[in-house]
Amino acid sequence: MLIGTRTAEPRGAGRDWRLAVVAGSCSSLGCACLLLAACSGIPLRAPTPQVHAPALTPEPIATPAVSLAPLQAARIPSPWQRLRDRYAMPGCDYSPMVSRFAAAIAANPRDLSAAFKQAMPFLLVVTEQIEKYDMPGEFAFLPWVESSYTMIPARGDGVAGMWQLMPRTARELGLRIDAEYDGRLDVYASSRTALVLLKQYKEEFGDWRLANMAFNAGENGVKQALGNRHSITPVEIARLRLNTTTYEHLTKLLALACIVSKPERFQVELPEPGADDVPTLLELPAPIDLRLAAQLAHMDLAQLRRWNPAYLKARMPDGGPFHLLVPATHRAEFERVLGMLPQYAWRDWRETKLQQTQSVDTLGMAYDLDARALAAINGVDAGASLAAGTRVLLPAHGGSNAVAAAAEPSAPAAANTSITSATQTGTCMVRPGDTLWEIARRYSVRVEDLLQWNRLPRNSTLRLGQRLLLSRPQ
Incomplete structure (x- = not known):
């Protein structure tokens, strides 16, 4: 499969302060990445045993196979040790550059801790997906390297989302992208897609570090750098003809893993998730x-x-x-x-301002909805009376200027034959989907008048075929 070349960093300047914590603090080390070739002469620790997961194939994104487990009130599992237990690459010991980048990223430990806390809900999603697909724990920090866990919106044909996926790559892996929905910005779906891609790269290149490099530089870039070699040593990885950005991308990933493995060394307090995280x-x-x-x-x-x-x-x-x-x-x-x-x-719901005092029960009846549901949605008691001027969230049956059931309904834009006929006869027949509010709007009468003329209780339910008086009975 041909995957388009990706860029290491999201395009544009619209990043928040968290990106500065990770990427900005490393800018002073950018030139030092050129020394990675020299590091190839340093004996590298053999990588820990690789994670051998079953083949992972793309699934339909619209219907995820599993949901995140509901919260257990007694205990909220911490992600940090779960990720450490899944490490599959040498982190702090990979090269001197990893420790230098880690020190630069953790130069402001309070800011880094706050950034981790802000990203906690997304980090928990990624952690759950990594465990589900039996992936290395280091890849939980890949969205951090890419975007600081920020959902960067699409710009033209560029990358988007916290994984910074190209549109062609995302579509080939089953993500939907259109004017109403961009799957690259879907936390759950994009995380699964990114792990699918990494798994494919690992199967192709045989090394998780090369998989990370392919995620940054593109599949073709790594293929060209490898040439005809079918296996490669850690020392040879450092000598591949790949640009500095790609090596820096891997170094940042391992540096973040290093910080999480030894937070006390960098004086970083790793935050724990709260209930609402x-x-x-x-x-x-x-x-x-x-x-x-x-x-x-x-x-x-x-x-x-x-x-x-x-x-x-x-x-x-x-x-x-x-x-x-x-x-x-x-x-x-x-x-x-x-x-x-x-x-x-x-x-379709909109915020509406009541024009006169109205009870929740009357609103529920007018919209043919359970008054208890309307009360819960608006954070009031089911039997509450709402004063004129109160803003409530209601179904948008009558457009943005509708004033719920308590207001004079606006006149229809144009009368039709059925309205004219019904008005002449003084009655109308209830049709499928009709509510008292809809009938009042259709025939330019008040809901309260319909109730009075037809002697209907406030909790009445309309029946199909039922005839309603549209004027005061003689």
């Missing part, structure tokens, strides 16, 4: 509006988008995928409340 992968049967998802997950919208940046619009695309990373602590509540809503009501 632990993600779970939530599979859904239908698309959902991200504003609704944020409320259900007890996250603000910016945080939900940070965890799920692959969705480029306000809602999931109709063609999927339909999965979300959310805090494991809120998964049960998310599923409980969402299960109270019909699927057709999931995909």
Whole structure:
């Protein structure tokens, strides 16, 4: 398979301070990488036994085979020892340059610790995937070398995501990329795809270090450097005709592994995950509006988008995928409340300002939704009365200027034959999907009037074929 050449660093200047911790602090050592060829004369420690995993083939990204385990309240497993136990490459002992890069990266230990903490949810996802596919623990630091675990957006045909995948490479490995969804920004899907690629390189070149170099320089670059050789020693790896950036890429990876293996040596405190750092992968049967998802997950919208940046619009695309990373602590509540809503009501929600005082029960009846679900979504009691001017999240049946059930519905843009006929006869027939609010909007009447004219209780359910009066009875 022909894989396009990649670049070592994300393009553009839009990086956060975390990238400066890793890459910026190493800039002073850039020229020193030229000494790697000289290091080839230093006897290198033989690599630890390689991890021999079963062949890994790309899976359909839209339906991941497993979800992250739900959070156990009693104990949150730390990722650090789990990764150390899976190390398969010499880290601190690989060459003098590894120790120098490690010292440069850890020059500001507090900043590095804070950066690790901020990346914790993504690091936990990658750790779980590494364990699932039986991969070396060092590769948990590859997104750090590439992007400091930052979901860098796509620019033209360039790389994107925390793994910095090229679009052609991503598509060849099964990731979907279009105007609504970019799989390179999907934490779960892109991590699996990157591990697929690394596994293929390992099988082709026989060494995890060469796999890392191919990830940076491209498959063809490593092939050309190897020539006709079918095996290579550690000393020969240091003498390959590859550019300085590719060697520096491997050195940074091993330097980060070195820091994590001996944090006390670099005075770095490795943070432990908190309850809200632990993600779970939530599979859904239908698309959902991200504003609704944020409320259900007890996250603000910016945080939900940070965890799920692959969705480029306000809602999931109709063609999927339909999965979300959310805090494991809120998964049960998310599923409980969402299960109270019909699927057709999931995909389009907007913040609305009430024009008059209204109860949650009336809003639920107007939108034909469970009032308890509306209350949970908006963080109020089920029996609460909401004052005029209150902003609530409601289904966007009437467009962005709709004022829920408490407002005068806007007149239809144009009358049609069925509306005219119904108005003349003074009645209408309930059709599939109709709610009181929809009928009120369609015929330019108030929900409260429909209730009064038809003597309907506030908790009434409409029936197909039911006839409703559209004016005050004589």
